[in-house]
Amino acid sequence: MFSYIPGVYNKSFDPSENGFTIAGGLIRCFNNNGSLKTAIYSYGWGVPHSYQAITDNSDIWIADISSGLVKGEKMSEFNALTLPGPVSNNAINITSNNGKTIICGGAYDASWNNLWRPMYLSIYENNR
Numbered sequence: 001m002f003s004y005i006p007g008v009y010n011k012s013f014d015p016s017e018n019g020f021t022i023a024g025g026l027i028r029c030f031n032n033n034g035s036l037k038t039a040i041y042s043y044g045w046g047v048p049h050s051y052q053a054i055t056d057n058s059d060i061w062i063a064d065i066s067s068g069l070v071k072g073e074k075m076s077e078f079n080a081l082t083l084p085g086p087v088s089n090n091a092i093n094i095t096s097n098n099g100k101t102i103i104c105g106g107a108y109d110a111s112w113n114n115l116w117r118p119m120y121l122s123i124y125e126n127n128r
Helices: none
Strands: 012-016 019-024 026-031 036-040 050-056 059-064 068-073 077-081 091-097 100-105 121-124
Touching (some): 012 050
Antiparallel strands (some): 019 026, 019 050, 091 100
16 A cells, blocks of 8 residues: 555655654555555645655644645644745855845856856845
């Protein structure tokens, strides 16, 4: 059941209090004996693209490639949590001075050729 599903690639295998979770697209929670306890195919507002999932009592925390950090209260009420961070992971330069951090995006290769990634600017100051 958890070794192969067409089109689903297992990205993480994590122990839980009474079993384990497997994440990779959809999320599957198993009992200690290996029987499927819960499968999460949808958040209700989107489809999971999970990278890792861990349980905490009856809740689940999901690292989702598209939605960021998702909390599933009682494995059914899902909310994406907004965390502070830059607009993109394509940072090319970071500088910090007097409590202000500026991250610039874009990209070039080792020969200084433009990789045509969008330019962006993220500023973190006063905890925002």
